[in-house]
Amino acid sequence: MSEQILSIIKNNVLTYEQKLRQLAGAAEGTLNVLNITPDIQEYRDKGIICDLFEGNAPYRARYITPDYEKFMKQGSKFLDIKPAKDIWEATTNLLILYNHVPSITSYPVYLGNIDTLLEPYIKDEEEAYKAIKLFLLQIDRTITDSFCHANLGPHKTKAGEMILKATVELDTMTPNLTLKYDEDITPDDFAVQAIETSLKVAKPSFSNYKMFQKDFYGKDYAIASCYNGLSIGGGAYTLVRLNLAKLVEEAKNEEDLLSHILPDAVNRMARYMDERVKFLVEESGFFESSFLAKEELIHRDRFSGMFGVVGLAECVNKIIGAEKQEDRFGWGRYADDLGVKIIEKLQEYVHNYKVKYCEITDNHYVLHAQVGIDTDYGISPGCRIPIGDEPALPKHIKQTAKFHPYFKSGIGDIFPFDEMASKNPESILDIIKGAFKEGMRYFSVYSTDADVIRITGYLVKKSEMEKLHRNEQVIQQTVVFGLGARENSKILERKIRGNE
Amino acid sequence: MKGIVNKIIPFSNVDGPGNRLSIFFQGCNYDCLYCHNPETIEIFGEKSENIPEDISVMSIEKILEEIENVAPFISGITVSGGECSLQWRFLTELFTEIKKNWKRLTCFVDSNCSIPLWPEEKKKFIDILDKVMIDIKAFDKKDHILMTGISNENVIRNFKYLVELGKIYEVRTVIVPEIIDNEKTVDNISKLIAEYDKSLKYKIIKYRQNGVREEVLKAYTPSEEYMKKLKKIAEKNGLSNVVIV
């Protein structure tokens, strides 16, 4: 224990803040307060169930998505802040609040729909642009973690256009951005500007506004962290993942997997999640003590638990013994159908497991296609087709669209395009429109020429990874993950899209 | 009726606005020195013997099936070649069917515009297509014969005919150094365009060696400065949308 702490203290590659957070994690690691039964522990030890480093004693929700609209209207008693009167006060108020929104990384994972939040304060455009650019710069340099996510759209606004423009000029990793896109609301010129931005700095991604709206019963939603769909004024207590690529080792055959192994694993993992949620809600005092709750910027009953999945492709390929590409997940009809069947069953088991404290999601946990962690080796994120096995784009989109409807708390695919595409961003908009009609929920684009690229959900600069590779300090924690993923998951070898 | 097709690219971002399905038809009446796809020149009939394996004789239905697969993702289709207008009867039928099935898809024709498009029999073809990308490969007749093997009277007349109908999407000229007088060519072509529509897109394309038959032509790619000089000439003649590719 003390050796571990000393090694954190003496690690010269970590910045001061990174040390601080690792030390806190080490302290939490000494506790043992969750009631983890042996059958759960068995799956944790095997890496089938993994809580993604959430720690042993949850004292804040993993993802928090405050109601920033409300904050702009009412200010904050606790922070002694009055509602803003101009753009400078508006951006300052938000920056102050961000500093007090915790999460698993201790940084805010959601910054609000920043275009609609700032739009009412745009009077003098030149001044507003300066304020917005400084606002974004401040976020990038102080929230040093690109799981931090801001939302835009679906309407075109002046603020939205300025944010995109400033994002390109600043060329920063943080915040991650999502444009809530609806063909019937978002004008083409704004969508094209977003795509042009994406080809330069790998963001914003596009979320299917119609689909999310339907899943959130007509209410607006937040996209936080990588691409997680969550209720505004709430968030996620926890995210635990089920590694299907490893679970498959437990199954004798398809039938055994679908009827015995899978329901049993869901049960073990859900009970583990229950433990985490119970401690957080009933014992940690988070919801009683946080001013966010007291001032009704978050509501306990708008939180839910995210039931993550990884490695569907590997699971399918293993259980049917697919060797040749034509039989594998992403190519073979049988493999793809089986993939859908597994997810359908998974949803059934998860939804039938009733839980306390998840009122907002009909008293069950919600499915999430987890993007993986830096140490994953040969395990594809969520339901993605493995890198190196990607079919041609039209086929790829149709295949992946079959899975997206099941994952209301997040799923997405990433497509790198060649430089020809940047001369014709409308062509990518056509593809996104089609993809959303086919049922895709979330679509990310970047250009292979750009420095900022999308790893699995978050963004990292290639140049920063190089620095870290040379053992130099980097300001962003996520660069560490990016480097891991670069080495273990071949993310630089994704199939490049252009003419196909 | 069938079409003789060299290949289909389901997603193309270089053949007109948005994402498009591109169909490359087989057979051309030119023999350009700088042809990048010389394998598409030879003309075959529907019933020709010894059609090479990679060339397909396709029915309208077969092509519609290909479009069906990608229809949600595209703005339209572009037919190219070879020289697709040689198969204009087939194209007329194809476009008619496309418009019947997918109203929003546009049909673009990438053509050297060497066959007369104005005669009455082609009226339906011209009506149904949305826009044409026209190659004007040289202005001077002798230059044109040198570059392509054929004179350009029809091309110029087609240009005038189509531009008046508002059916031209862009005009293109490939720039090969040191064969013909490029400055004069661009000067004359841009003057011609400006006479009708100053905002029409004029694309001047850098010659590149890839695909070109070395025994026919060995040339180098013109420099960016040279292209900019040509662009200036076109702009001086009043064109507002000159693009270097």
Ligand code: SF4
């Ligand atoms: S017109 Fe086009 S296809 Fe025909 S020879 Fe010339 S370059 Fe080749």
